[in-house]
Amino acid sequence: xxxxxQTPKFRVLKTGQSMTLLCAQDMNHEYMYWYRQDPGMGLxxxxxxxxxxxxxxxxxxxxxxxSRLKKQNFLLGLESxxxxxxxxxxxxxxxxxxxxxxxxxxxxxxRLTVV
Amino acid sequence: xxxxxQSQPEMSVQEAETVTLSCTYDTSENNYxxxxxxxxxxxxxxxxxxxxxxxxxNATENRFSVNFQKAAKSFSLKISDSQLGDTAxxxxxxxxxxxxxxxxxxxxxxxxxxxxTL
Numbered sequence: 001x002x003x004x005x006q007t008p009k010f011r012v013l014k015t016g017q018s019m020t021l022l023c024a025q026d027m028n029h030e031y032m033y034w035y036r037q038d039p040g041m042g043l044x045x046x047x048x049x050x051x052x053x054x055x056x057x058x059x060x061x062x063x064x065x066x067s068r069l070k071k072q073n074f075l076l077g078l079e080s081x082x083x084x085x086x087x088x089x090x091x092x093x094x095x096x097x098x099x100x101x102x103x104x105x106x107x108x109x110x111r112l113t114v115v
Numbered sequence: 116x117x118x119x120x121q122s123q124p125e126m127s128v129q130e131a132e133t134v135t136l137s138c139t140y141d142t143s144e145n146n147y148x149x150x151x152x153x154x155x156x157x158x159x160x161x162x163x164x165x166x167x168x169x170x171x172x173n174a175t176e177n178r179f180s181v182n183f184q185k186a187a188k189s190f191s192l193k194i195s196d197s198q199l200g201d202t203a204x205x206x207x208x209x210x211x212x213x214x215x216x217x218x219x220x221x222x223x224x225x226x227x228x229x230x231x232t233l
Binding site: 094105 | 148160217220
């Protein structure tokens with residue numbers, strides 16, 4: 001049971017290049033999220049999705065786009081990478097319940113460096 | 116908006132000793148969840164323990180327990196019999212309870228780096 005898998009684990013980009021981070025979960029979770037982690041700032045929410053075909057902005061969405069074409073996949077795109085987007089990116093998923101919310105399950109992270 | 120504060124950037128504890136990590140939060144919500152996540156050098160985010168705000172009893176998971184003070188908005192993590200494998204960054208996180216169909220987003224603190232020494 002893989003849980004949440006992120007691809008790639010590491011990447012170096014030049015300023016202005018584009019790339020897509022892939023997140024795949026095998027737990028049939030409805031909700032998926034993208035966070036970024038920066039030193040001294042904890043994790044901050046970039047975008048999220050409450051189901052296939054839906055996306056919404058989080059706390060720090062500028063410079064990123066997302067898509068959720070299939071329930072198990074959540075893609076994070078950088079159209080024109082900037083040094084300020086150097087960070088560790090985490091994907092997470094969770095499942096809603098009628099009376100309570102489950103915790104989020106995280107992928108192993110992607111370390112992205114923009115030079 | 117919710118905020119989570121971890122006022123201890125770094126802590127150190129000797130093996131087999133007990134250590135307590137602090138976390139305070141600010142919210143106007145009445146129904147919510149609190150979590151402690153562990154992030155070892157492997158970078159993986161691992162759930163350590165979870166507390167529902169409507170439960171008065173403090174959550175425990177083996178050597179890990181919390182002291183949840185709802186009125187004071189405090190949620191500390193106690194690690195007993197510390198082990199070398201407990202060395203990691205620990206994040207406190209808040210999530211308000213939301214209806215089905217609304218994403219249950221996490222708000223994280225800035226983390227406490229714990230070093231367990233021999």
